[in-house]
Amino acid sequence: MKAIGTTLLITILVVSGRVSAQSESENTSTFTDGVVSDSIWYDADEGAVVPIDVVPETDDSLNRNSRWLPKAKRVEQPKTTNTGGTGGGGGGGTGAGVLGTGLSIGNVFGWVLLVALFAGGIALLLFAISKSETDLSNSKNSSTKDLLKSSDEQLLERMKHLPKELRRTDVNLRSEAERLMGEGEYDQAIILLFGHQLLLLDRVGMLRLNRGKTNRRYVRETRRSDSEAARILKSTVYAFERSYFGRHSIQSDQFQSLWHSNEILEGNIQRQREAAA
Numbered sequence: 510m511k512a513i514g515t516t517l518l519i520t521i522l523v524v525s526g527r528v529s530a531q532s533e534s535e536n537t538s539t540f541t542d543g544v545v546s547d548s549i550w551y552d553a554d555e556g557a558v559v560p561i562d563v564v565p566e567t568d569d570s571l572n573r574n575s576r577w578l579p580k581a582k583r584v585e586q587p588k589t590t591n592t593g594g595t596g597g598g599g600g601g602g603t604g605a606g607v608l609g610t611g612l613s614i615g616n617v618f619g620w621v622l623l624v625a626l627f628a629g630g631i632a633l634l635l636f637a638i639s640k641s642e643t644d645l646s647n648s649k650n651s652s653t654k655d656l657l658k659s660s661d662e663q664l665l666e667r668m669k670h671l672p673k674e675l676r677r678t679d680v681n682l683r684s685e686a687e688r689l690m691g692e693g694e695y696d697q698a699i700i701l702l703f704g705h706q707l708l709l710l711d712r713v714g715m716l717r718l719n720r721g722k723t724n725r726r727y728v729r730e731t732r733r734s735d736s737e738a739a740r741i742l743k744s745t746v747y748a749f750e751r752s753y754f755g756r757h758s759i760q761s762d763q764f765q766s767l768w769h770s771n772e773i774l775e776g777n778i779q780r781q782r783e784a785a786a
Contacts, residue, residue, distance in 0.1 A: 667711055667718050675704035682708065690768060695759040696752045702771060703749040706742055713778055724750070737777065741770045 552559050675682075686701035707727065711718045715738060716730040724746045732739035748767055751757040 667708060669720075671704050671707060671718065675700060675707070687768075690764060693761070695761065695764040698764060699745070699749050699752050699759055699767070702767065703745050706745055706771065706774065709775065709778065710738065710742065713781070735777070738774055741774045744770060 550559050550561075551557075680701075682701045682705040686698045686705060689695070689698035689701065707716070707718060710716045710727075710731055715734040716727050728739055728743045728746060731742050745767055748759055748763065752759050
């Protein structure tokens with residue numbers, strides 16, 4: 510029974526397949542005979558569809574704004590030559606320019622103005638430098654004059670503290686003493702020499718002039734600073750007192766010795782100043 514059923518099923522499938530194949534063949538034949546065979550796309554001799562060659566168009570969008578389009582070639586403007594100058598005076602033309610230099614009047618004016626400003630700046634700077642040097646020189650001269658004036662005023666002030674016998678503010682004490690020595694006026698010269706030594710020692714700080722001090726006290730003050738200077742001053746004090754108060758005339762050789770000692774005193778003080786500087 511089972512074998513009969515299987516055989517029947519196979520028979521049905523075979524029959525069904527044949528019917529389907531026949532139907533498909535009829536449909537294909539019908540399509541070929543009814544449609545394709547009458548079309549220009551079908552080659553009946555070859556029994557195949559005619560191939561179509563498609564040529565793509567490289568640029569079919571000339572009017573489309575796209576960044577893929579090729580750039581248009583730049584059209585150069587024709588060059589114009591203005592040999593006779595422009596009617597406006599050459600200020601905006603492209604001609605030869607002023608005197609054939611290629612510069613316009615505006616360019617020339619600008620350069621001239623720039624050079625003038627530069628030269629003016631240099632002149633102003635030089636003037637300022639010379640003015641400052643003049644002011645500095647005047648300032649130095651003024652300072653020197655003030656210093657000399659101050660020094661003279663200090664000298665006059667110190668001379669007021671000399672003993673009244675030695676006060677000669679109208680002359681240079683050393684120069685006047687040397688002049689009187691040359692004339693043989695030793696008694697007058699010793700007064701000025703003594704005053705000169707007191708002022709000299711006061712200036713370097715070995716003593717301090719004061720109207721209430723005695724001559725012996727000046728010698729003691731000087732000895733604290735320099736014994737050699739004190740010895741020279743003591744010799745001058747002794748000769749001055751013998752001449753002025755004791756009325757003993759000073760001889761030439763005695764005054765020459767005192768003058769030589771004074772030169773030694775001045776030399777020692779000068780060397781001390783140079784060593785301190």
